Amino acid sequence: MRRQSSREIPTTPPERRGASPQRAPRSYPPRGSRPASQQPSGTRVMPAQARSPQAGREAPPSRPGGGAAAATAGGGRFRVRKGRVVGLVLVLLLVLLLAWPIGLILWANGKIQHVDALSGAENTPGTTYLLAGSDARGTGSVSDDGTSGARTDTIMVLHKPTSGPTSLISIPRDTYAEIPGHDSNKINAAYSLGGAPLLVETVEGLTGLTMDHYAEVGFGSVEEIVDAVGGVELCYDADVDDPKSELVWEAGCHNADGETALAFSRMRYSDPKGDIGRAERQQQVIGAVAEKVVKPSVLLNPINQVQLVNAGTDALVVDEKTGMVDLGRLALAFKGATGPDGVTGTPPIADPGYDPGTGVGSTVLLSDDAGAFWADVRDGDLEPGTVGGMPG
Known part of the structure; x- marks a missing residue:
């Protein structure tokens, strides 16, 4: 019998002899190094974990280079990859959601016409917009009503104060006013x-208010804008032809x-209040459009967005x-x-038919x-509701 080297036989300290196999050092000698009495001939000694049927059922199949731990790690790696895909999709969706409105704004900004309009006067509290509606001919489907010349048939002051209700005040186009550098005249003559x-x-x-913004729109574009939002509800308590x-x-x-x-926004000759009544109906039309535009069904519809931008910017200055x-x-x-x-x-209003002579x-x-x-x-400081108008 060959004398085995002590270096080949693991030595168990005396106090550990007879200890449970689970407490034995997790090292195994090379196959064939155990004494013949402990290793029967022809019998392959397997680890206890592999011999246990229950352990065999619970442990994942052994894989080259890792076994169960590698399988678990592999599952972890799969979950990480799946999470990365979900994150990438969310990022792409976010980019698309941001890119469309930003691109739309940039595109629309490039279509807007600009004019040097503001006076540079000292600011007054709040934010004030001057809205001028030019009753442009040659646009829309309504015929010429007999007037001519460059003018603003609609003049509105929209003011959002620092506190209190927002006001939309129409200045009648025939309002008698001082025009800087010229004689007093109808206010719409200033534009001419x-x-x-x-x-x-x-x-x-x-008004004593500094205009922070100026917007001029040809009322001929009203037709396209209203059609772009799918029509608006308007009210007038009289038959008109x-x-x-x-x-x-x-x-x-x-x-x-x-x-x-x-036609509703242009009509004045059949209105007993004349230009005052027309200003009220123009407010109604623009207000109805503004209310319709902010509805999600219109505001979030890309087709409507493009139509509105095209219709609005074509005639907007x-x-x-x-x-x-x-x-x-x-x-x-x-x-x-x-x-x-x-x-x-x-x-x-003091007198709707004043002749200065x-x-x-x-x-x-x-x-x-x-x-x-x-x-x-x-x-x-005004109370919500309708203000001003014809003398009582």
Whole structure:
């Protein structure tokens, strides 16, 4: 018999002899190194874990290079890879959600026409927008009503104070006003004489409010804008068959398409209140559009977004510092002014048929307390509802 080297036989300390196999050192001698009495010939000694049927059922199959631990690690690696895929998808969705509105804003900003309109006067509290609607000919489906020349048939002051209700005040286009550098005249003559800058300066002199933003839109584009939002509901309590504006209307409220809304906003000869009534209907049209635009079904629809941008920017001119974000704030302010908590109307009027005797014809003369009225607009001190209008 070959004498085995002591280096080949693991030596168990005396106090550990007879200990449980689980407490034995986790080392095994090379096969064939045990004495013949402990290792029967032809019998392969397997670890206890492998011999246990229960352990065999619980442990995953042995794999090259790792066994159960590797399988568990492999499962962990699979879970990590799956989590990374989910995270990547979420990032891509977020990028798409952000890229569309940002791209839309950048595209729309590039389509807007700008004009040097603001006066640079000292700021007054709150944010004030001057909205000028030019009754442009050659657009829309309504025929010429017989007037001519560059002018602003619609002049609105939208003011969001630091506190208090937002106000939307229409200044009648025939309002008698001082025009800087010129004789007093109808206020819309300022646009004819000096374009947007002179109109801004004239309105600032009349109201005492500094215009922070200027936006001019041709009312001929109303047709496209209304159609882009799917029509708007308008109300007027009289039957109308007006040949000038081509408005045919049955008393009550109706859902109007673009062509009808344009005629509705232009009609004045069949209105007993004339230009005052037309200003009220124009406020109604723009307010209805603003309310429709902010509805999720319209606001979040990419097709409607593109149509609105195309329709709005084609006829829109704003001051040099106004962009799409400012126009978005303008729309929200407009919605606030035309809502139940807002203020709409005109300045207080003393005489709707005032003739100053200077050859300018019949004008609208504001009352003596118009200055206090504009101060209340500025400070947000007006009560929600309709204000101003014809003398009592």
